[in-house]
Amino acid sequence: MSTTIDFATLTVGDVVAEREFGLTRDSLVRYAGASGDFNPIHYRDDIAASVGLPGVLAHGMLTMGFAVQPVVDWVGDPAAVVDYQVRFTRPVVVDPEVGVSVTVVAKVGQLDAEASVARIDLTVSVDGSTVLGKAQARVSFAPAQHV
Secondary structure (H helix, E strand, O other), X not given: OOOOOOHHHOOOOOEXXXXXXXXXXXXXXXXXXXXXXXXXXXXXXXXXXXXOOOOOEOOHHHHHHHHHHHHHHHHOOHHHEEEEEEEEOOOOEOEOOOEEEEEXXXXXXXXXXXXXXXXXXXXXXXXXXXXXXXXXXXXXXXOOOOO
């Protein structure tokens, strides 16, 4: 593991990372191409409206993916994130002109000293409204085990 963070210095409640991500309609088209998810609710206002949505929505997996990135950057080793899960609680509507800004705050929620694992709770929001619920990443600070 390449992290220089000392597990012993962590305290429940510590904010370990904060980031703001801007999404545009262009971001959605690029993600659709990379993921193969070409559902038109992610790029066509008329289709989104026809199924009762408030507008074009960001892909859930895109939102989930960038939400954990501040944790990966903080710890310095993507393999240290041993578990990550979220609940999709509110859609991220992407305005055709200005896009949307998504804020991520990562805070230590629990420490397991025996296993050297920290649970990092993520608050992911748009305009103060949470868009991912129970967003949690478990980060291991235990030395890598080689077989």
